[in-house]
Amino acid sequence: MKMRALRLTAWGEPPAPAEVERPTPRGTEVLVQVEAAGLCRSDLHVIDGAPGSLPYRLPFTLGHEVAGRAAALGPDADGVAVGERVVLYGPWGCGACDRCATGRDNYCDRRDTLTWHGAGLGRDGGMAEYLLVPSARHLVPIGDLPADQAAPLSDAGLTSYHAVAGLRHALREGTSTVVIGVGGLGHLAVQILRATTTSRVLAVDVREDALALADRSGADFGTLMRPDTARVLRARTGDAGADAVLDFVGTAKTLELATGVLRPGGELAFVGSGGGCLTVSKPGVLPPGFRLSLPFWGTRPELAEVVTLARSGALHVESERFPLSAAPEAIGRLRRGQVRGRTVLVPD
Template identity: 45%
Template sequence: MKAIQMVKAQAEPELREVDKPSPGPGQVLLKVTAAGACHSDDFVLNAPPGALGFDLPMTLGHEGAGVVAEVGSGVDSVTEGTSVVVYGPWGCGVCRFCSQGLENYCSKAEELKIYPPGLGAPGAMAEYMIVDDPRHLVPIGDLDPVSTVSLTDAGLTPYHAIKASLPKLVGGSTAVVIGSGGLGHVAIQMLRHLSPAQVIALDVTQNKLDFAKSVGAHEAVLSDSDAVDNVRKIVGKDGVTAVFDFVGYQPTIDIAMGVVGTLGDVTIVGLGDGSATAKVGYWAQPHEVSVRSPYWGARTELLEVIDLAHNGVVDVALETFSLDDGVEAYRRLAANNLRGRAVVVP
């Protein structure tokens, strides 16, 4: 079968012929119907040799959708022909966090060398993929897998980030979304649906700001040296209630810490190399500001995100590619010239 694989570090992926896998005991074989490309893939592809701990070559794709094609012995909770998406942050299933559905924070994953598909384990950028356990499958019914697959990360990650701040996002509150790309444009839609907060989007070009407003942002501000002043002109002296930074580099973190108000939240989601450390302290920011750096989301939250999709709440902007053209999707991703998400359709 065909698969897009990371063959060596700091090189673009390759379309290769590999053996079709067979499910072992407790496993499920999916015929892939859609696979999403993500900036996390770009981060992995550009990591130094040996830095990530897993063997190469590796099939990419941590956003996966498919139809159950075959089940291994002992699997009776899913049936062939079921349309599903894959919950990506696999864990041991039994530690304190996994028992709460928080496999994204599994305390034994590193020790047991458990990797997410496409981020260490073979992923969805192929004609078929193995899912380690049926608990990592979420049926999607009649939802289109192509328009749904990105919700496994681009939907789940912002949902998990936003959910913790919802008690603060009441009438009269303000939320800032920094970066209106693949995850940020979904976050804007979720904030508009889940809260009455005023939503302000920040990005680096007018085209991206126009895009942010088209998906629901009330206001849009250039992310430049004047961003803090311009946001504060909108929100006033009380500052912003919750900031969601989907970039994570030092300039955006500095903006987040510069606009947040008393009792506010700063949530750093992006994989940039910035840090809020120098900005946190009694004299450094308004009182009782909380700074978090979450990772992905819980299994139960993916169920909730899929329910939102059934209700028509989120509309993921995407561009589609065939498996034969999938390497081009990664080139476009690296060049940062995609509008929304890239989805590969085998």
């Protein structure tokens, strides 16, 4: 039986709609009927990849943010029931190392030897009517959570949660946290900070509508990125500087702002993949004693915690829905920076 899918067939070329065989689950595999698949900038990085820059073998179906319903099980599958609604844990490691065994596939010890990094990242993903998942360990139940809310949690929500979790020890009462970039990840980071810490949240973006989104998400203060933004933010912290900064953009300018507003001994989470870099030297211009983290995605237990937050009402994904057939339009809007929050594709 055939199904529709959005396939990457050539590096640097737009993905193409195709009809492919619907997979049949074997062994521990689970076939998921897709209800929604998120689209994010990392998909653009994959599409735009130069030949040889990624270890993935073409062709494959895009889509690593996926929510749906278990439709069929392989004979050895367990941990999920047919009909159960689930969200996908997207990073797939080797499945054999200690980190994968504890649900930390995002930091798989054998990551550099694999020809995939997960669903839609070298393996067929969820921009299709069905998705074949290697094991139920990559699935988290969502109950009655709407699919367009659940799908973005698997990356935008999880990555933000993981980044905040790494800083949470420093975010006690009276501290300040700066969130740079209030898009698909950033607006969820603001909500996660409000739900899991007592830190004041200061938001920065280049777009007025993004600051409005930050305000709706619970930020205490928002400001456009300008030459004097570091001074403005420092004034909001009593001139001490921010205790933590989450940079969801990662350009040279945003990293300059991040280090310029961070107080000595502060925490910087470098999340965005905007091509910026930090030069570390001692002595140098970086805040003395600051700690740098490079969070990547998150763990399966953390995804379960994110789902719990969303089901409690503490997290709401601001999203725009497109039918899968309109994926080229959605991709174009994302490239032009015209997306508010997260883009979600749903089967026609």
